[in-house]
Each structure stands twice: as structure tokens, then as C-alpha cells.
Amino acid sequence: MWRLWKIIDPRTVILMLVFFLAGMAFLLHFIVYNADRFTWLNDVTAADYPSKVQAKD
Secondary structure, three states: OHHHHHHOOHHHHHHHHHHHHHHHHHHHHHHHHHOOOOOOOOOOOHHHOOOOOOOOO
């Protein structure tokens, strides 16, 4: 493993990993926000999306 780090700079790998994960999080948040069911910025009440779980009587 130490030979790999002599070829590849660890700072570059960590920096690229941070940018990749931040970009992935940014992309996923926008995908979820654009879905009608999961949008959290509009005034959506719980009554608009009925639960699949049936209440016991």
C-alpha cells in the first residue's frame, strides 16, 4: 500500500474524495427536492399524503 501512496499524492486523493462526496450530496438533495412527494419547502400537510400504515382499532 505504501508504494501506491508514493505514486499517488494522498492530498489529491482526499481532496478529490471531498469534492466527489460534496457533489453527490448536492445532486441527491436536488433530486429529492424536485420529487413531488419529498419536497420540504412547499406548504404540504400530512393529509396530502396518506400513510400506508393502517391504524389499529
